[in-house]
Amino acid sequence: YTEPCLRFLTRHGSTVRLRSTATRLEVASRRVCGILLNDGTRLTGDYYLSSLPPDALLKLLPEEVVDGSGGFGSLRHFETSPITAIYLWFDRQVTQLKQVALLGRKIQWIFNKASSADSSLGGEDSYVGLVVSASRKLLPLGPSAIVEMALDDLREVLPSVREAAVLGSVVIKEPSATFSCRAGCDEIRPKQKSALENFFISGDWTATGWPPTMEGAVRSGYRCAELILEREGHASSILQPDLPTARLSRWIGRF
Ligand SMILES: Cc1cc2nc3c(=O)[nH]c(=O)nc-3n(C[C@H](O)[C@H](O)[C@H](O)COP(=O)(O)OP(=O)(O)OC[C@H]3O[C@@H](n4cnc5c(N)ncnc54)[C@H](O)[C@@H]3O)c2cc1C
Incomplete structure (x- = not known):
């Protein structure tokens, strides 16, 4: 925009x-x-x-x-609150849903960014963005621990992730993403x-x-x-x- x-x-x-x-x-x-x-x-x-x-x-x-x-x-x-975004690339489609809100899990949102080869949801590999707001507990963790935590949640809610290979991952921590709305x-x-x-x-x-x-x-x-x-x-x-x-x-x- x-x-x-x-x-x-x-x-x-x-x-x-x-x-x-x-x-x-x-x-x-x-x-x-x-x-x-x-x-x-x-x-x-x-x-x-x-x-x-x-x-x-x-x-x-x-x-x-x-x-x-x-x-x-x-x-x-004013105090700030962190947001952590986790991007994962899989060798296959893991969901047909475009976005998912999760309750009672560490990951709060899944955004299906679709296939890297085809912007529709029909390609072979795929790419999802995950978001955790107020992610204070994730700040001390390294990227691989955060990716493992995310995959644990995904395997529970998207069964096809259990079979999928992870081709790549990026973790972005924004320690002062917003003000803390206490x-x-x-x-x-x-x-x-x-x-x-x-x-x-x-x-x-x-x-x-x-x-x-x-x-x-x-x-x-x-x-x-x-x-x-x-x-x-x-x-x-x-x-x-x-x-x-x-x-x-x-x-x-x-x-
Ligand atoms: C990872 C992440 C995910 C988010 N997801 C969502 C979402 O899904 N939905 C939603 O509604 N909101 C979301 N937010 C929050 C949303 O981005 C903010 O609420 C919104 O951007 C706040 O707008 P703003 O104009 O108040 O401040 P900002 O967008 O923070 O703008 C402040 C600007 O001031 C500039 N600046 C700072 N100091 C100076 C200076 N001295 N001189 C000149 N310029 C300066 C900065 O560079 C910045 O561009 C998210 C935020 C983050 C970080």
């Missing part, structure tokens, strides 16, 4: 700077007045919108702003409208009412756009209505 996104932004008059790192936000009189990049460039604008993770934003803000009364101190309290974490998630007049914060970790997902990140961006339009005197409702809460969830939410 990055290419269509780049085309959209360029078509609408935006400049996208790749391989550019923000290193400092300049703040004066409760307003952001400039942003410094790693190549020494200083950018200024009417509004500033951060889409950085909390630890990265923390590094950009002057210490007195973080320690001040604006609520930025909560950025120090009970009570909503207390520290900041609103998109910050204490600095012209500075807005988006990101899956901001107060969206959603767990750290792509949907949450997008919703926070829409909310920032609404806030900026409002400042410009063009108030507009962009955020899609939230999904209705199912009766069971409403009931659980009462406790």
Whole structure:
């Protein structure tokens, strides 16, 4: 989706700077007045919108702003949660299902990436992607132990894996994949409208009412756009209505 996104932004008059790192936000009189990049460039604008993770934003803000009364101190309290992805290549098709959610097992998701020879599900060899969220217990393990653990689960749920030869494997551990959505974490998630007049914060970790997902990140961006339009005197409702809460969830939410 990055290419269509780049085309959209360029078509609408935006400049996208790749391989550019923000290193400092300049703040004066409760307003952001400039942003410094790693190549020494200083950018200024009417509004500033951060889409950085909390630890990265923390590094950009002057210490007195973080320690001040604006609520930025909560950025120090975010913890992260790992996600581990395991990719396995087999000498045969191991399932016709495109994706599988597993309950009560170490592997949580199986995505059937189909045959390496044929993108339909009809080729001889095959390739699956497995995902484990909140995979803290896997972080100290080496790739071969993780692959063995994954194969143990797969042999149970996909019997054809028992006969299949593993042609290759890749394990990718993302130790800080998302913020850790623990009970009570909503207390520290900041609103998109910050204490600095012209500075807005988006990101899956901001107060969206959603767990750290792509949907949450997008919703926070829409909310920032609404806030900026409002400042410009063009108030507009962009955020899609939230999904209705199912009766069971409403009931659980009462406790
Ligand atoms: C392995 C994995 C699997 C996932 N699977 C799913 C899934 O199935 N479904 C789902 O909904 N979500 C999934 N997620 C979560 C999803 O990717 C995030 O919720 C989403 O990307 C958060 O978007 P964001 O814009 O808040 O932050 P990010 O996507 O983290 O974007 C932050 C950006 O800031 C940039 N940045 C950091 N510091 C600086 C700096 N100083 N200057 C400039 N740029 C900087 C980073 O390079 C990054 O591009 C997954 C995440 C991982 C890691």
